[in-house]
Amino acid sequence: MSDDRPILLWLRRGDLRLADQPALSAAAATGAPIIPVFFRDSSVDRLGAAARWRLERALDALAQSLARHELPLILRSGAPEAALATLALETGARALYLCRHTDGDPVAFDSLKERLPEVRVFDGNRLFHPAEIRNASGGPFRVFTAMWRAMRGADIAPPAPVPPRLRSPEQHPSSERLADWKLGAGVRHGGSVLARHCEAGEEAAQARLAEFLEDDLRGYETGRDRLADDACSRLSPFLANGEIGIRQCWHAGLRARDMGNPGAEPFLRQLMWREFAAHLLWHAPELDKRCWRPEWEAFPWSTDETRSEIRAWKRGRTGVALVDAAMREMMVTGVMQNRARMVVASYLSKHLMADWRIGLRWFEAHLVDWDAANNALGWQWVAGCGPDASPFFRVFNPDTQAKKFDPDGVYRRRWLAEGTLVPEPTALEYFEAAPRAWTLSPSDPEPAPVVGLKEGREAALAGWHAFRNQGSAEL
Ligand SMILES: Cc1cc2nc3c(=O)[nH]c(=O)nc-3n(C[C@H](O)[C@H](O)[C@H](O)COP(=O)(O)OP(=O)(O)OC[C@H]3O[C@@H](n4cnc5c(N)ncnc54)[C@H](O)[C@@H]3O)c2cc1C
Structure with a gap:
């Protein structure tokens, strides 16, 4: 029956x-x-x-x-x-x-x-349920490489296609209207700018994956760090909303690896970072609120969000070109290149000695690909208080990073207008997207650095040495 x-x-x-x-x-x-x-x-x-x-x-x-x-x-x-x-x-x-x-x-x-x-x-x-995988000692993974080695060969169920037949009920229950929810209201006039840089939906996600595999995967290992190249998959907003399945991405990577594509392994590694982040958040649900290494709660980060330097960081007006370009990219497109995320996070939590949670919340408000686990891990990794983190004393120098990963200044020109005779359209879009209350204009003078890079680095390291000498942290 x-x-x-x-x-x-x-x-x-x-x-x-x-x-x-x-x-x-x-x-x-x-x-x-x-x-x-x-x-x-x-x-x-x-x-x-x-x-x-x-x-x-x-x-x-x-x-x-x-x-x-x-x-x-x-x-x-x-x-x-x-x-x-x-x-x-x-x-x-x-x-x-x-x-x-x-x-x-x-x-x-x-x-x-x-x-x-x-x-x-x-x-x-997720590829794995965080509670169902264990490290060699039977506990949760704390080190990415250990998880990568243990899980990279795991049997992952292949993705299922769209079901051939979806049966509709005779009667449909009532529904509210999406437009009435006004989900986009919070971005105000910035929405029309974001819309120019954003594709959404499953079809767009499938097209993005196919294009990435075809055009960019081969050069992904080095291309992913070059700021102006757009050589990454740009799948993160689709993954955050579930417009594409992680198993499909994983199996696409495996197939490319089997065919000898050199970019496949590094791509699979990045997908595993997503799993690692989910794993950590599952085992430490306060990952976005508290330092994973509790002794770091005593680190002398500033929590005063009214500081003018922090305001400048949020507005892309620190006077450090790469930092400002990246912060503007996020305001205009809702995403930021991974290396740029690391640079701005390091600058905030080290050069400006601001609490990483200030940056985490700013990203949470402005990223279209916001993911609780990835964001928390990213911030704690850079700030030095997370699991398997980059040590605090490794302070990214934004100028050196720019020379290495934006050697011709293409990325910076794309996002910065002040002091330029003919700013690029993307650089001008920032002034459309930014809150009016900031009263920014492309004809403003270029901002002077809010802190010298050498001075900021030295102050951060002095803070770190003092903290270490208290003997509270395992550094
Ligand atoms: C401070 C900071 C905050 C971040 N916040 C977020 C966030 O809110 N949402 C988010 O999706 N990613 C976040 N990341 C991770 C990473 O920057 C983005 O996933 C990546 O830039 C997305 O671009 P893509 O899709 O082209 O990545 P690709 O390089 O093409 O990688 C493919 C996929 O792998 C996953 N991935 C790649 N790098 C990482 C990583 N380091 N950690 C976890 N997963 C990764 C993502 O799902 C990504 O879409 C953050 C990183 C840092 C340093």
């Missing part, structure tokens, strides 16, 4: 695709009608302005893909557990399917199981 009761498919940020989507594949395989539903809950409202803006585009693209299968995406507001129970009653649903997330708000599974006939959870948004 066929069972026409629908399956509720609960989708969250990280799940927004049809291919390599294990909960969707399993629901489709039952032959039951499917009701995909997304909730605007507190986790959505807590997202930074740029990530929330980007989420709106991901949801819009997903709704269009589902519509091609005659499935409407149901949007509801409120705490999901209670709302799902209501929806199950309304629709006579037989089950709830969802993907497992390893970060974000925990799901009240007990309450869901009490209220729904069946609840099934599927893995697939």
Whole structure:
């Protein structure tokens, strides 16, 4: 006897695709009608302005893909557990399917199981569940290389294609309208600038992966550090929203490696960094709030966000060209090249001796690819207080970094306008995107350095020596 009761498919940020989507594949395989539903809950409202803006585009693209299968995406507001129970009653649903997330708000599974006939959870948004892998001593991994060596050969299930048939229910439950949620409101006029640099949705993600494999993977190992080259995959916003599955990216890397592509191994390593970050956050859920090495809580970082140097860092007006260019790239595009992230994070937490959490929160507000684990690990790694971190005394010199990774100044010219006769259009876009209250203009004089690079480095190292002499840190 066929069972026409629908399956509720609960989708969250990280799940927004049809291919390599294990909960969707399993629901489709039952032959039951499917009701995909997304909730605007507190986790959505807590997202930074740029990530929330980007989420709106991901949801819009997903709704269009589902519509091609005659499935409407149901949007509801409120705490999901209670709302799902209501929806199950309304629709006579037989089950709830969802993907497992390893970060974000925990799901009240007990309450869901009490209220729904069946609840099934599927893995697939990470290569490994952080609780299920262990280092040689049986504990969580603390060192990236150890995790890489142990897990690089692991058997990862291949990605499933878009299910050939998605059955639509006879009746659709009511839905709120995405436009009414105004998810992009927080970025204000910056949204129109971000939109010029942003593609969203599964189709765009698939095209990006294909283009990267074809054009850039071969030169990825060195290209990924060259600031002006755009030689990285630029998959991070798609991965953050789940518009592409991690297993698909992993298997694409493996295939390229088997075909002898020299960029494949370094690419797979970066995907493993994403796993390492998720693993650390799972085992240390306060990774974005507290120093992973607790003795570093006593480090003399400044927490005074009103300092003019910190304001200058946020506004891309420190007078250090590479730092300012990178901060502007983020304001205009919502992303920043990885090396540039390391340079600006080092400058803030070392040259300016500002608490890394100030930078972490600024990134959280401005990145469209914001990922709780990657961001926390990135900041703690650079600041020196994290697991497997770069030692504090390794202070990036932005000028040396610029000479090495932007030798012709192409990246800096792309993002800096002051003092230039004919600024590039991207450099001018910064003034469109930046808050009006900052009253910045491309004809402003070039900013003088807020701190000399030598002076800032020496002050940071003096702080570090004093801290070390207190004997509190293992340095
Ligand atoms: C201070 C700081 C903050 C960061 N904040 C974020 C963040 O909020 N969101 C985010 O996705 N990444 C973050 N990163 C990591 C990294 O900078 C970005 O993932 C990368 O720049 C994205 O570009 P891509 O997709 O072209 O990367 P590629 O070089 O093409 O790498 C492919 C994928 O591997 C993963 N990856 C690459 N590098 C890292 C890394 N160091 N750590 C973890 N995963 C990695 C990402 O998912 C990335 O999309 C941060 C790094 C630092 C130093």
